[in-house]
Amino acid sequence: MAHTELGGRIAVVTGASAGIGEAIARDLAARGAKVVVNARRADRLAALVSSLGEANAAAVAGDASEPAVVDRMLDVARERFGAGTREADLVVVNAGRGLAGSVVTSDVTQWEQMVRTNVLGAAHLIRAAGRRMLKRTEGKTGHDVLSGGSQDIVIIGSNVGRHISPFSSMYGSTKFAVNSMAEAVRRELGPRGIRVTLIAPGFVTSEFQGVAGYETAWFEEVKQRIGPTLTPEDVARTIGFVVSQPASVHLCDVLIRPTRQDYP
Numbered sequence: 067m068a069h070t071e072l073g074g075r076i077a078v079v080t081g082a083s084a085g086i087g088e089a090i091a092r093d094l095a096a097r098g099a100k101v102v103v104n105a106r107r108a109d110r111l112a113a114l115v116s117s118l119g120e121a122n123a124a125a126v127a128g129d130a131s132e133p134a135v136v137d138r139m140l141d142v143a144r145e146r147f148g149a150g151t152r153e154a155d156l157v158v159v160n161a162g163r164g165l166a167g168s169v170v171t172s173d174v175t176q177w178e179q180m181v182r183t184n185v186l187g188a189a190h191l192i193r194a195a196g197r198r199m200l201k202r203t204e205g206k207t208g209h210d211v212l213s214g215g216s217q218d219i220v221i222i223g224s225n226v227g228r229h230i231s232p233f234s235s236m237y238g239s240t241k242f243a244v245n246s247m248a249e250a251v252r253r254e255l256g257p258r259g260i261r262v263t264l265i266a267p268g269f270v271t272s273e274f275q276g277v278a279g280y281e282t283a284w285f286e287e288v289k290q291r292i293g294p295t296l297t298p299e300d301v302a303r304t305i306g307f308v309v310s311q312p313a314s315v316h317l318c319d320v321l322i323r324p325t326r327q328d329y330p
């Protein structure tokens with residue numbers, strides 16, 4: 067039986083051409099949400115939209131760290147699924163990348179792109195989505211800010227954004243930034259009825275390891291030692307559960323690890 071608990075919700079998911087973001091888009095759509103998907107690879111997004119159905123999904127290709135692309139995602143959500151007036155109310159800040167090695171050993175030529183995507187891109191989307199979501203509760207006070215229904219900003223942090231990992235410390239630093247941003251914005255927007263949720267996964271097998279430049283033999287050893295690792299679907303299902311709670315209930319901070327992951 068099809069889920070309908072997110073019927074009427076308008077979602078935006080960045081980094082949806084692969085891995086966790088694609089699984090989130092599929093899960094939200096299966097629960098009844100309309101979904102705008104973003105990533106840089108337009109062909110992968112087109113295939114995703116066609117599999118979800120054009121009535122349920124739309125693509126905005128581009129770099130999620132660019133403010134103009136962020137605005138376009140939110141505009142498309144409003145125009146395609148909100149009858150030109152209703153803004154996206156379920157925004158998943160997922161686009162990101164890893165980087166093998168520490169501050170001392172990692173490839174310094176990739177630092178700027180990683181910081182731009184993981185930190186500045188996240189900040190631009192949180193800011194733009196938050197400003198639009200605030201319009202729904204303008205003029206409302208007290209419990210009444212929840213009367214228009216749930217609004218969610220879900221931010222994908224990382225286990226290494228809260229537990230220090232010396233072997234991927236430059237990447238971990240970007241996720242520590244996102245972690246603090248998420249809680250700060252939660253304190254700011256929660257009282258206005260907007261749930262700001264941090265999801266911090268441990269090891270998830272996806273394209274992440276290849277993009278980050280992890281050595282295959284090292285990751286195979288990790289998988290043997292602490293696996294089974296999480297799947298993108300495990301993370302997506304958790305988010306689906308979180309955003310399906312009543313508007314007055316907020317599971318605001320979820321650390322999800324493979325059961326056998328001991329460290330970090």
Ligand SMILES: NC(=O)c1ccc[n+]([C@@H]2O[C@H](COP(=O)([O-])OP(=O)(O)OC[C@H]3O[C@@H](n4cnc5c(N)ncnc54)[C@H](OP(=O)(O)O)[C@@H]3O)[C@@H](O)[C@H]2O)c1
Nearest residue numbers: 081083084085086105106107129130161162270272273274
């Ligand atoms: N895998 C893990 O173990 C793990 C653990 C904790 C947290 N995370 C976080 O989870 C998120 C998703 O990672 P994943 O495991 O699903 O990795 P993935 O399989 O490599 O997917 C990353 C997605 O982000 C997109 N992307 C990257 N840079 C982008 C940009 N500048 N603009 C728009 N889209 C961009 C990629 O698509 P294009 O290349 O088409 O743009 C892709 O769709 C990331 O924030 C990551 O840091 C992952």
